[in-house]
Amino acid sequence: MLRLALTPRxxxxxxxxxxxxxxxxxxxxxxxxxxxxxxxxLTAQDVDTMRPFNDVLDAQVPxxxxxxxxxxxxxxxxxxxxEVLVTDRIHEGDSGFWVVTMFEVAGAQLGEEAQLSSPDTAxxxxxxxxxxxxxxxxxxxxxxxxxPAGDIDMEARLGPVEGPxxxxxxxxxxxxxxxxxxxxxxFDVHTYSGVLFPEHASMTGAGDGMPxxxxxxxxxGKGVDWQSAIYALEWIFFAGFAFYxxxxxxxxxxxxxxxxxxxxxxxxxxxxxxxxxxxxSRGSQTGDTQTSDTQSGRxxxxxxxxxxxxxxxxxxxxxxxxxx
Numbered sequence: 460m461l462r463l464a465l466t467p468r469x470x471x472x473x474x475x476x477x478x479x480x481x482x483x484x485x486x487x488x489x490x491x492x493x494x495x496x497x498x499x500x501l502t503a504q505d506v507d508t509m510r511p512f513n514d515v516l517d518a519q520v521p522x523x524x525x526x527x528x529x530x531x532x533x534x535x536x537x538x539x540x541x542e543v544l545v546t547d548r549i550h551e552g553d554s555g556f557w558v559v560t561m562f563e564v565a566g567a568q569l570g571e572e573a574q575l576s577s578p579d580t581a582x583x584x585x586x587x588x589x590x591x592x593x594x595x596x597x598x599x600x601x602x603x604x605x606x607p608a609g610d611i612d613m614e615a616r617l618g619p620v621e622g623p624x625x626x627x628x629x630x631x632x633x634x635x636x637x638x639x640x641x642x643x644x645x646f647d648v649h650t651y652s653g654v655l656f657p658e659h660a661s662m663t664g665a666g667d668g669m670p671x672x673x674x675x676x677x678x679x680g681k682g683v684d685w686q687s688a689i690y691a692l693e694w695i696f697f698a699g700f701a702f703y704x705x706x707x708x709x710x711x712x713x714x715x716x717x718x719x720x721x722x723x724x725x726x727x728x729x730x731x732x733x734x735x736x737x738x739x740s741r742g743s744q745t746g747d748t749q750t751s752d753t754q755s756g757r758x759x760x761x762x763x764x765x766x767x768x769x770x771x772x773x774x775x776x777x778x779x780x781x782x783x
Contacts, residue, residue: 460713469709476705480698487694494687506530509614513566516617518586520570522652528674529617531655535564537606538587541646544601544633550594550670557594557672559637560606561587561648562613562655569649586649589637590615591656591672593665598633604669613662615655616674 463469506526512533516522541561548557567586590613595601624635634641639650656674657663665671 460709463713463716464709469712472705472708476701479701483694483698483701487691487698490687490691490694494691506616512564513568516651516653517568517570518588518649518651520652522617522619524619526617526653527619530614530658531617532612532614533564534610534612535562535567535587536610537562537590537608538585538646538648539606539608541587541642541648542601542606542632543642543645544595544598545637546629546633546635548594550672553596555594555596556598556601556633557637558592558601558604558669559589559654560592561642561646561650562590562611563587563648565610584647584649586651587646588651589620589639589642589654590663591618591637591654592663593660593669594672595669598630600668604664604666607662607664611662613655613657614659615657615662618654618656618674620652620654 464473506529509530509532512531515526515529515531538561543559545557545559548555563585564587569586592606593604595604620639621636623638623641626634626641629635637654639652639654642648643650656672660666660671663671
């Protein structure tokens with residue numbers, strides 16, 4: 460098979476496979492670089508530098524991905540009547556609730572691309588952002604930890620919002636996700652496409668019975684871009700599959716070549732002359748006597764050494780047995 464593989468035809472096929480495999484490997488490396496680039500972009504943002512909240516994010520517009528985990532400083536006040544409990548939140552292995560309260564931001568502004576039902580609503584509603592104040596083991600415990608009153612200076616990290624989840628089967632005031640699209644339907648406010656994780660418990664009213672929730676702990680282990688990683692593995696698989704197809708075609712061609720060289724199975728054809736009921740062996744040498752039986756009679760034929768045929772006697776017998 461090696462000799463066949465080194466022929467010009469199959470070497471040309473192999474060269475084509477190498478080109479395709481190189482393209483596939485290149486696409487795989489591009490996916491890896493793309494995943495690394497995402498991490499580099501997030502790292503290069505220097506999210507640990509404190510920035511004024513109103514300088515980095517406007518209300519009613521999407522939040523750029525690069526702002527996730529950004530440290531911000533802001534001032535404002537909590538809206539105690541605009542509070543929800545988010546179910547199924549884990550803290551140190553226990554399931555409980557997040558206490559989320561809307562925080563009205565001082566000096567907040569709507570984004571230029573904000574879509575409002577009417578221009579009057581721009582000033583008619585407060586502009587507030589959800590704040591993760593802490594974690595409680597049961598819903599009743601949240602009432603023991605009200606939000607601080609008055610104006611508050613806050614330092615926090617920006618986190619992403621979650622998609623809306625159906626919550627009609629939950630008690631009033633409970634939801635399954637921190638979704639601003641749900642919160643604006645529950646409370647008459649303008650809001651942001653992000654949430655705040657305060658850095659200190661003194662800014663949230665957290666304490667005994669309501670531990671502080673940290674964004675870094677929530678985001679731990681989420682730095683891998685699994686989508687790009689899976690795509691990279693798929694391109695490697697395609698490269699290997701191209702070599703597999705080439706090998707299968709080469710093996711089939713080698714088997715066909717062997718059959719042509721050594722020939723196929725030998726076939727024998729036996730011809731029976733007309734009138735013969737059974738196959739009989741006949742002598743092929745000169746001088747042999749051949750006997751032919753027919754349904755109507757029997758003829759004895761003798762060959763001479765010269766090859767001539769000498770009929771010494773011919774006897775026909777009818778069905779009745781009377782010689783003629």
